[in-house]
Amino acid sequence: MYFCPVAKKAKQKYYVVWRGYRPGIYNNWEVCKAQIQGYERAQYKSFGSLEEARLAFEKSYEEISALKGKKNLHELTTERKPVLYSISVDAACKGNPGILEYRGVFTDTGTEIFRRGPYDQGTVNIGEFLAIVLGLAWLKKNKLKMPLYSDSRTAIAWVRKKQVNTKLKWGKKNEELLRAVHSAQKWLKENDYSDIPILKWETRIWGEIPADYGRK
Numbered sequence: 001m002y003f004c005p006v007a008k009k010a011k012q013k014y015y016v017v018w019r020g021y022r023p024g025i026y027n028n029w030e031v032c033k034a035q036i037q038g039y040e041r042a043q044y045k046s047f048g049s050l051e052e053a054r055l056a057f058e059k060s061y062e063e064i065s066a067l068k069g070k071k072n073l074h075e076l077t078t079e080r081k082p083v084l085y086s087i088s089v090d091a092a093c094k095g096n097p098g099i100l101e102y103r104g105v106f107t108d109t110g111t112e113i114f115r116r117g118p119y120d121q122g123t124v125n126i127g128e129f130l131a132i133v134l135g136l137a138w139l140k141k142n143k144l145k146m147p148l149y150s151d152s153r154t155a156i157a158w159v160r161k162k163q164v165n166t167k168l169k170w171g172k173k174n175e176e177l178l179r180a181v182h183s184a185q186k187w188l189k190e191n192d193y194s195d196i197p198i199l200k201w202e203t204r205i206w207g208e209i210p211a212d213y214g215r216k
Contacts, residue, residue, distance in 0.1 A: 014053035019043035090211035091127025102131035121174035128155030133184040151201040162188040
């Protein structure tokens with residue numbers, strides 16, 4: 001385990017890297033980012049205390065993801081319930097703009113279907129949009145008609161309009177992300193996905209969406 005000590009600060013965060021160039025506990029985001037940026041299927045989360053981070057590092061990423069901010073969907077007693085035979089997508093962005101990731105999972109089991117990123121200089125809305133489009137493409141490719149859940153009203157609206165509406169400034173740092181946005185918009189215009197319901201995830205009553213990264 002590698003721990004990079006610095007002086008204590010207000011609202012200090014600690015970052016656990018389970019899968020990266022150098023797994024360990026870090027209390028500096030830039031140092032943590034160096035361990036995961038460009039690393040395929042990197043696994044990491046932030047915690048509010050060193051003790052919490054140490055306890056988390058002793059467990060697996062999957063165990064912590066299952067515990068952090070998620071309800072057991074099979075035990076929901078609410079009148080409205082999610083369709084478990086579905087996929088869920090979500091995005092995470094450190095900063096605005098910042099380092100962006102997005103992924104999709106099976107709603108029932110949380111099994112990851114796809115993951116993209118990290119990308120430099122992105123926004124969470126762009127990540128949510130790209131996650132929905134990639135989810136639609138994945139379902140169409142695999143000839144599945146299960147619903148797709150997103151917790152972003154903005155991203156769902158962009159998908160319906162087949163157009164991203166962002167004030168993000170594009171440049172050399174995020175040109176790869178811009179190419180992904182252009183490809184996604186092109187896919188929406190060239191493909192029929194009307195048989196795939198795009199549904200809003202009800203976070204208030206169901207808890208965090210199963211694709212959530214658990215870093216809040």
